[in-house]
Each structure stands twice: as structure tokens, then as C-alpha cells.
Amino acid sequence: MYKLKKCALCGAETELELSHIVPKMVMRTLKKTAVGNIRSSENPNIPAQDSEKHYMLCGNCEDLFSEKETYFANTLFHPYIKKEKTKFDYDGRLFYFLTSLSWRSLYLDLIDFTENYVVGIDALEHLISCEKIMRDYLCSGRGDIGAIEHHIFFFDEIREITGNTEMAELRPHVTFHRGINSYTFCFEDDGTYGTITNMMGIVVITLYQKGCKEKWERTQILNGISNIEAKDQHITSVVGNEFTNILKTAQAASDSMSEKQKEKIVASLKVKDDKIKNYPIFRDWLSDRDLHEE
Secondary structure (H helix, E strand, O other), X not given: OOEOOOOOOOOOOOOOEEEEOOOHHHHHHHHHOOOOOOEOOOOOOOEOOOOOEEEEEOHHHHHHHHHHHHHHHXXXXXHHHOXXXXXXXXXXXXHHHHHHHHHHHHHHHHXXXXXXXXXXXXXXXXXXXXXXXXXXXXXXXXXXXXXXXEEEEEXXXXXXXXXXXXXXXXXXXXXXXXXXXXXXXXXXXXXXXXXXXXXXXXXXXXXXXXXXXXXXXXXXXXXXXXXXXXXXXXXXXXXXXXXXXXXXXXXXXXXXXXXXXXXXXXXXXXXXXXXXHHOHHHHHHHHHHHHHHO
């Protein structure tokens, strides 16, 4: 957990609050709809009580972000998770929220990238410049974020996977619909840099730079009034490698779980045997089973 000395957004040297990277309401929803305990990939043997958070923002900046998080929750997150609708009208508040979401991950990842030489100098300089652009926008210092793009990909049910049997075996429905994570990636050979955030199947990708072969259809969120539909979305991108990475990380965590913890999970499922079909994960189990049997 990071404990910064001043607010990462406004720079105020004051008492900082614990800031969630992914909004707290996502974890709250995940726990509320779970069969048992939530487990993290970092330590699957210990039930997770909360998602990633750091002493990062002052109270005023937390309040600034909170308003837009509420808008996202009511306009898109809850209606999608509850399967109430598939088409979502939005305004500039969604764009602001997505900027604040990816900026939080980028800001902290840059600390790691700088200290541990994770990426090359060209990529690092570009990411640093993008962080400043996003920070200035969030502080109302500018009205746009330049060439940076926000995209939302809805991880709906996969009917068939052609030529990638590995993904079918990695339980994609359970992993994405019952998962939360956020981090920055760099494909330096391709020239594609971004931040990917999964919120129970709502996958946000902020692209700081796009390679020439990137194709994104019906996914982009504009800075203004528009709409997005969880239908007919198509992506041709190196970011697909990050989807596979998320799946493999989750599988590795599952494989490393102790026998004692696995026994606890089985016991918990047996207690809820008659009610299992009422939980969202049951549909995901069936979808992954059908996909694996194709």
C-alpha cells in the first residue's frame, strides 16, 4: 500500500484518505453477489475484504471523484450487472469518471515503472506526459485529454472460441464476471500503451498510444453526449494478450490455493446446494463448461 506525502491530484500537503483504485461499490457488489469469500490473485489462501486502495487523495479530490463514480454506477454499472439494459446513454460525466479511473492506476504504475525500469525511456516519457494531461483535465485545467482514448468492452457470453482452446480452458466467464483488477501495460514493439480495468465484465481500456494495426469498433466513449451498446463490439488489438494474461493469472492463483482452502470452498458450496442456481456465478460456470465442451 502506497502512502503518499501529498495529494496525487491537486498536490495539497494535507491528510490523505484511503483511495480505492477501482470504486468501492464494485467490490461491494462482487461480495454481495458471491457464493462465498472473495479471493485475490496475490494471496488466494486469505479471503479478500477489500479491493486495492492507497493513501493517495485528499478529501476534496475524493469528493470530486465520488460524484462521477455515482453517475457511472447508476447510469451503466448497476443496470448492466443486473441485466436491465444493454444500451446506455451517457454524457461527459462518464468520460470524466473513466479518466479518473485510469489515471489512478497510471499514476501508481509510473512509480513502479520509474523505480524498477519496467519500460523503455520512450514509453516512460509518453506515459508521464499522458498522466499530466489527464491530471490537468481532472483538475479542470483543460477541457480534453488530447489523443488519449477511452473504450468500454462488455465481456458478454462467449458462444464459441475459434483456434484458441487455451482460453476456453481458463474459465473466461467466471474470471471476468467475478473479477476486479486494474493495471497499465506497454507493448513497446507495437507502440500500444494503455491501462486496462476489469469491473465484473465491464472492461475499460484507456489507450495512451495506439499501434497502426489497432482496430476498435463500437467501444469508444466520447467526451460528451452519446451512447454505447453491449452488442456487436469488435477489437483487433494486442490488448487481447492482456485478456489472456488476466485469465492465466487467475488460473495460477487458483492452482496455488491450499487443499485446506479448497475444502472450505467445497463445504461452503454444499451448504448452499439448493440455492446455487440463484447466484450469478452459476450461469458463468455453465457458460465455461459449454465453451470447454465445444
